[in-house]
Amino acid sequence: MLLTLLALLPEPDLKLLEAQAAAGLTEQPGCFDVQGDVSVFYRVEGVIRDTERFTFEGRVEDGVWTSLTPTVVDPGKTNSSMGFGDIPFVPPMYGMLGDGTVSEGPGNLLATIVAGTRDEVGSTTVRLDHVGTSEVYVLLEAFEARQGRGDVVQRVWITPEGVVRHAQLKVAHARTDDGVRLRALYADQAMDEAGQPTEESLGLKLRAGPIWMFLTQELNYTSWTPCT
Numbered sequence: 001m002l003l004t005l006l007a008l009l010p011e012p013d014l015k016l017l018e019a020q021a022a023a024g025l026t027e028q029p030g031c032f033d034v035q036g037d038v039s040v041f042y043r044v045e046g047v048i049r050d051t052e053r054f055t056f057e058g059r060v061e062d063g064v065w066t067s068l069t070p071t072v073v074d075p076g077k078t079n080s081s082m083g084f085g086d087i088p089f090v091p092p093m094y095g096m097l098g099d100g101t102v103s104e105g106p107g108n109l110l111a112t113i114v115a116g117t118r119d120e121v122g123s124t125t126v127r128l129d130h131v132g133t134s135e136v137y138v139l140l141e142a143f144e145a146r147q148g149r150g151d152v153v154q155r156v157w158i159t160p161e162g163v164v165r166h167a168q169l170k171v172a173h174a175r176t177d178d179g180v181r182l183r184a185l186y187a188d189q190a191m192d193e194a195g196q197p198t199e200e201s202l203g204l205k206l207r208a209g210p211i212w213m214f215l216t217q218e219l220n221y222t223s224w225t226p227c228t
Contacts, residue, residue: 012126012137014124014126014139016162017126017137017139017156017158018124018139018141020158020162020164021139021156021158021164021167023162024156024158024162024163024164024191024195025093025094025156025164025167025189026063026094026095026096027062027063027095028060028062028063028094028095028195028196028197029062029063030061030062030226030227031059031060031061031062031226031227032059032060032224032225032226032227033057033058033059033223033224033225033226033227034057034058034059034060034221034223034224034225035055035056035057035221035222035223036055036056036057036092036219036220036221036222036223037053037054037055037056037073037219037220037222038053038054038055038056038070038089038090038217038218038219038220039051039052039053039054039217039218040052040053040054040089040090040215040216040217041214041215041216041217042213042214042215043213043214043215044211044212044213044214045211045212045213045214047211052072052073053072053073053074054070054071054072054073054089055070055071055073056068056069056070056071056089056092057069057071059227060095061227063095063096064095064096064097064098065091065092065095065096065097065098066098068091068092068097070089090202090215090217092197092200092219092221093187093189093200093202094189094197094200113169113171113182113185113187117145117146117152117171117174117175117176117182118143118144118145118146118152118174119143119144119145119146120143122141122142122143122144122152123141123142124139124140124141124142125139125140126138126139126140127140129157134159134165134193135159135160136157136158136159136160136165137157137158137159137160138155138156138157138158139155139156139158140153140154140155141153141154141155145171145172145173145174145175146174146175149173150171150172150173150174151171151172151173152169152170152171152174153169153170153171154167154168154169154170155167155168155169156168163191163193163194163195164191164195165190165191165193165195166188166189166190166191167187167188167189167191168186168187168188168189169185169186169187170185170186170187171184171185172184172185180206180207180208181206181207181208182204182205182206183205183206183207184203184204184205185202185203185204185205185206186201186202186203187200187201187202187203188200188201188202196221196224197221198220198221199218199219199220199221200217200218200219201216201217201218201219202215202216202217202219203215203216203217204216
């Protein structure tokens with residue numbers, strides 16, 4: 001069966017797949033008004049332990065968030081043992097953040113993490129897999145961690161037509177240029193048949209100086225409506 005599928009699919013072009021994967025994660029064409037909901041668990045060791053829920057709405061134009069507004073579902077409520085109620089809203093991993101959003105400047109969370117933690121020592125391979133009943137390529141990029149003893153691994157499931165259906169990123173034992181120790185990170189993005197994001201999950205464990213921080217976030221897109 002596998003040999004039959006390989007015979008039916010065109011020979012993969014690594015450079016083309018890399019370009020299509022990058023575009024699929026950041027450059028959804030068109031203008032959309034987007035809504036979603038987010039649940040976050042956040043802990044700073046010995047100081048803060050809290051959970052929070054957000055809804056958000058924003059506008060994406062050709063993959064750039066031109067507006068993005070989070071709203072706390074239950075303002076004023078806190079589960080923090082130390083009385084801190086503010087939990088960070090981590091922007092969606094999909095797309096680029098434009099000026100005037102919740103970010104201080106343009107950027108994509110996954111791309112920023114990869115660029116800031118991976119060394120140039122690595123490899124890129126492609127294999128055959130499936131998402132549901134669709135045959136897809138899996139683009140695997142594996143790099144050594146910069147200033148660390150771990151690795152940076154990104155997988156993107158992409159159709160022969162160039163539509164991204166799924167993406168995962170794992171980082172272990174890395175150190176960023178500003179000295180933050182990233183013990184572990186796991187990120188997962190799912191897309192529909194048209195390549196439009198449906199849900200994301202993020203898990204993060206890092207250390208800044210003597211302080212350990214932990215964050216998990218589940219994000220669901222509830223509406224993508226063409227701009228009017």
